[in-house]
Amino acid sequence: MKPAPFQYNRAETLSEATSMLATLKNARLLSGGQSLMSMMNLRYVTADHLIDLNRVQELAGIALDETHLRVRGMTRQRSLLEHQPLLARAPIFREALEFVGHIQTRNRGTVGGSLAHMDPAAELMGLAALMGAEITMTSEGAQRQVAIADYPLGYMTPNIEPLEILTDVAFELWPEGHGWDFREFAQCHGDFAVVGVGTLIANDDSGMIERAATVLIGVDDQPVRLRDVEDMLTGETPSESLFRDAGALASKHDMMGDALVTSAYRKQIAGVLVRRSLTQAVKRATEQKNV
Amino acid sequence: MSEGQHTHTVTLTVNGDVHTAEVEDRFSLADFLRKKLGLTGTHLGCEHGVCGACTVLVEGEAVRGCLMLAVQADGQEVTTIEGLADIGGNLNTLQQAFMDNHSLQCGFCTPGILTTLTAFLQDTPDADEISIRKALSGNICRCTGYDTIVRAALSAAATLRAGQS
Numbered sequence: 034m035k036p037a038p039f040q041y042n043r044a045e046t047l048s049e050a051t052s053m054l055a056t057l058k059n060a061r062l063l064s065g066g067q068s069l070m071s072m073m074n075l076r077y078v079t080a081d082h083l084i085d086l087n088r089v090q091e092l093a094g095i096a097l098d099e100t101h102l103r104v105r106g107m108t109r110q111r112s113l114l115e116h117q118p119l120l121a122r123a124p125i126f127r128e129a130l131e132f133v134g135h136i137q138t139r140n141r142g143t144v145g146g147s148l149a150h151m152d153p154a155a156e157l158m159g160l161a162a163l164m165g166a167e168i169t170m171t172s173e174g175a176q177r178q179v180a181i182a183d184y185p186l187g188y189m190t191p192n193i194e195p196l197e198i199l200t201d202v203a204f205e206l207w208p209e210g211h212g213w214d215f216r217e218f219a220q221c222h223g224d225f226a227v228v229g230v231g232t233l234i235a236n237d238d239s240g241m242i243e244r245a246a247t248v249l250i251g252v253d254d255q256p257v258r259l260r261d262v263e264d265m266l267t268g269e270t271p272s273e274s275l276f277r278d279a280g281a282l283a284s285k286h287d288m289m290g291d292a293l294v295t296s297a298y299r300k301q302i303a304g305v306l307v308r309r310s311l312t313q314a315v316k317r318a319t320e321q322k323n324v
Numbered sequence: 325m326s327e328g329q330h331t332h333t334v335t336l337t338v339n340g341d342v343h344t345a346e347v348e349d350r351f352s353l354a355d356f357l358r359k360k361l362g363l364t365g366t367h368l369g370c371e372h373g374v375c376g377a378c379t380v381l382v383e384g385e386a387v388r389g390c391l392m393l394a395v396q397a398d399g400q401e402v403t404t405i406e407g408l409a410d411i412g413g414n415l416n417t418l419q420q421a422f423m424d425n426h427s428l429q430c431g432f433c434t435p436g437i438l439t440t441l442t443a444f445l446q447d448t449p450d451a452d453e454i455s456i457r458k459a460l461s462g463n464i465c466r467c468t469g470y471d472t473i474v475r476a477a478l479s480a481a482a483t484l485r486a487g488q489s
Binding site for chain 1: 329330332348349350351352355371372373374376379385386387388390391392393395396440443444457458459461462463
């Protein structure tokens with residue numbers, strides 16, 4: 034037993050949870066607990082009350098339509114990895130989610146919890162930035178939608194008000210036949226990435242790149258969309274030299290340094306990963322067209 | 325209990341036996357198993373979700389025993405290392421494979437690795453070496469270098485597959 038004393042409160046419904054949040058003093062929401070409990074065990078976080086959302090059944094669920102994936106906040110990360118229609122429609126989810134922690138943490142960890150925690154290397158935040166996600170917050174009697182561009186406010190600080198619960202996230206899906214890639218460099222599998230990159234590519238019938246999206250994680254306090262790289266690729270015919278130039282451009286972005294990894298090293302790794310990721314995503318886009 | 329300590333009464337099924345006990349809200353599931361039930365086979369290493377030693381099965385899924393509160397497991401079914409062998413103490417297929425392949429030295433990580441692999445091999449009967457190594461990425465072993473653990477997992481998977489066909 035490591036955490037400081039707190040009172041445990043179990044919510045059974047969303048309205049019960051928002052009402053607890055509005056009335057209990059110094060309360061924290063307990064989602065999958067795979068970050069919060071660690072931080073409480075280390076006493077980085079102390080709370081007078083925990084409001085457990087794990088029994089709120091209405092807060093878990095996955096809905097897939099023509100254009101969007103909608104996920105409720107308490108959906109387990111494992112549930113996305115088991116959702117075959119999603120993995121067929123947007124295979125990048127499989128590739129990215131396999132990097133999220135470990136089997137044991139994905140079994141408990143939730144989509145909403147990861148987005149609310151907002152670790153700089155969080156894969157789900159990276160996918161949200163890559164796929165133009167919209168995030169819904171619910172408080173007593175009110176809802177608020179936030180576009181992913183307006184969601185991060187700073188280091189591990191999301192745009193969630195004190196009385197709000199992150200209840201939904203909608204990811205915009207790419208058309209059938211797109212190419213994808215998600216890869217990371219980390220000291221060992223499941224560690225926080227030194228650098229991670231996600232890429233989506235859509236080719237036209239002649240093989241020209243029609244649309245490109247690329248995101249880096251782990252390099253700044255929030256995911257970084259590489260708009261300059263995307264512009265460079267759009268309308269071009271794929272080639273090794275194009276991917277090399279794109280990697281070089283990616284490595285020009287400012288990146289953080291920390292006690293273990295310098296900024297210069299991150300930039301070098303990012304350049305290589307972006308080049309490889311584009312190569313793979315374009316290859317898959319071509320294969321999809323030829324199916 | 326001293327003033328200011330909040331408690332709940334929980335009832336859970338552990339290795340097939342139903343237990344009811346009063347627990348402090350801040351007790352982890354691993355604390356509960358060790359201190360209330362005396363099931364000390366579940367080991368606590370880092371207590372912040374990194375080492376995997378405390379892994380137990382909740383409703384059949386591998387979870388970190390240090391990151392789940394005992395009160396959260398109320399009404400649920402838990403399997404620990406003590407629940408893997410049969411009542412007569414005969415090792416199961418995976419445990420026997422660990423013995424045959426010298427897959428442990430100090431043994432501190434072993435309960436968490438056996439519970440993790442139990443769930444993993446159920447989900448992934450045709451597991452290969454790479455998928456086993458990925459599955460074990462959340463369990464730290466500082467003795468073996470993992471090779472003998474992977475060998476045991478591959479051998480157990482093959483035995484289990486042969487038993488099913």
